[in-house]
Amino acid sequence: MRYLTAGESHGPQLTTILEGLPAGMPLEAEDINQELARRQKGYGRGRRMQIEKDTAEIVSGVRHGYTLGSPIALVVKNNDWKHWTNIMGIEAVEAGQEDEIKRKVTRARPGHADLNGAIKYGHRDMRNVLERSSARETTVRVAAGAAAKKLLSLVGIDIVAHVVEIGGVKANVDSTIKLQALKEQTENSPVRTADKNVEQEMMTAIDEAKKNGDSIGGVVEVIATGMPAGVGSYVHYDRKLDGKLAAAIMSINAFKGVEIGIGFEAARKPGSEVHDEIAWEKEKGYYRKTNRLGGFEGGMTTGMPIIVRGVMKPIPTLYKPLMSVDIETKEPFAASIERSDSCAVPAAAIVAESVVAWELANALVEQFYSDRFETFAEEIKRTREYAREF
Numbered sequence: 001m002r003y004l005t006a007g008e009s010h011g012p013q014l015t016t017i018l019e020g021l022p023a024g025m026p027l028e029a030e031d032i033n034q035e036l037a038r039r040q041k042g043y044g045r046g047r048r049m050q051i052e053k054d055t056a057e058i059v060s061g062v063r064h065g066y067t068l069g070s071p072i073a074l075v076v077k078n079n080d081w082k083h084w085t086n087i088m089g090i091e092a093v094e095a096g097q098e099d100e101i102k103r104k105v106t107r108a109r110p111g112h113a114d115l116n117g118a119i120k121y122g123h124r125d126m127r128n129v130l131e132r133s134s135a136r137e138t139t140v141r142v143a144a145g146a147a148a149k150k151l152l153s154l155v156g157i158d159i160v161a162h163v164v165e166i167g168g169v170k171a172n173v174d175s176t177i178k179l180q181a182l183k184e185q186t187e188n189s190p191v192r193t194a195d196k197n198v199e200q201e202m203m204t205a206i207d208e209a210k211k212n213g214d215s216i217g218g219v220v221e222v223i224a225t226g227m228p229a230g231v232g233s234y235v236h237y238d239r240k241l242d243g244k245l246a247a248a249i250m251s252i253n254a255f256k257g258v259e260i261g262i263g264f265e266a267a268r269k270p271g272s273e274v275h276d277e278i279a280w281e282k283e284k285g286y287y288r289k290t291n292r293l294g295g296f297e298g299g300m301t302t303g304m305p306i307i308v309r310g311v312m313k314p315i316p317t318l319y320k321p322l323m324s325v326d327i328e329t330k331e332p333f334a335a336s337i338e339r340s341d342s343c344a345v346p347a348a349a350i351v352a353e354s355v356v357a358w359e360l361a362n363a364l365v366e367q368f369y370s371d372r373f374e375t376f377a378e379e380i381k382r383t384r385e386y387a388r389e390f
């Protein structure tokens, strides 16, 4: 499967085209809209989230609630577009470019794509870069992920993301917690954490940062249960599923690191405290007594829960701006300020959940390919039984 996205942050709409989902899979706009709503929540976001109420329109590839096997096109309109038509639209040129010139960005913001993107594409107005490099694009990545999540849920795979750290405040993660309980607890948390004891502390850290004209980052964790063993492959570098998950997490705006299982902690422990012992029981089949390797051995799933963590840096736009250079005059200036979030870690957790869901669904479709959803699902069921008895 693959997907492309298009759209500028303050343009009329965002679009995504999904290819390769099997035909005959139930999919409705509501499946997508509930995920879009989850991405909009979260303490620390700026005013834009009050302007938008993201909903997707399915404009092709689905009929009477089922996928057709043809490309699926999804559209999410930007409500904010009405405030930006003079700046973004052709009207700006017709109106003598006054508004456009007023909003021209020539002072590169440190930590953003502005300067590198301007040099690369030759844009003297860095708005031509920031409109597309903005994380507004993650809206339609969540829409694509919603279709993938639907596929996963129909073949018995559950996925959820939660926040484990914000601005140095760490959640105490109960490793025995069931996924359903984790989902319920985090869904109602303004910072999407399951640890009620640190929730307020995280919000205070966000308030502090905002008050100081600063921003903070954090760590999110994605857990997926029910993946059959042996998905992915060890035979070639680009077929390793853990590698694909790492790339997917790193592709999210502002993500700077990724861990699978205990991740970097493995560097500080002996092998006996890192590897997971193997066992077998008639009901369960093969399993690991622990899951320190986060559901992966040899680039393939072990059948244990998949655990992926991602590190988000603090938001780069600061109300107390860092110094930069104006590309017109080459003079030092305080960087431009666009309206900004002070912390988007809870929202980014949903993006992480979505991109991981897409990679897992893609790996299943590659491995158990059928044009028809029904036979695809049956093949996964057969494989689970085969692996149990193996």
Ligand SMILES: Cc1cc2nc3c(=O)[nH]c(=O)nc-3n(C[C@H](O)[C@H](O)[C@H](O)COP(=O)(O)O)c2cc1C
Pocket: 046, 111, 112, 113, 133, 134, 135, 138, 252, 253, 254, 255, 313, 315, 316, 317, 339, 340, 341, 342, 344, 347, 348, 351
């Ligand atoms: C959900 C989400 C919301 C974001 N909101 C903002 C924001 O309001 N202001 C900002 O400067 N950066 C924001 N970012 C981060 C920037 O998009 C990102 O840092 C920038 O595009 C540069 O990319 P890089 O950090 O991956 O190098 C957000 C990121 C995500 C995932």
Ligand SMILES: C=C(O[C@@H]1CC(C(=O)O)=C[C@@H](OP(=O)(O)O)[C@H]1O)C(=O)O
Pocket: 009, 046, 047, 048, 049, 133, 134, 135, 136, 139, 253, 338, 339, 340, 341
């Ligand atoms: C629009 C979204 O996030 C935006 C991501 C973003 C950035 O620079 O990445 C900057 C801000 O854009 P604006 O200046 O329009 O408020 C955020 O609001 C969104 O998440 O839907």
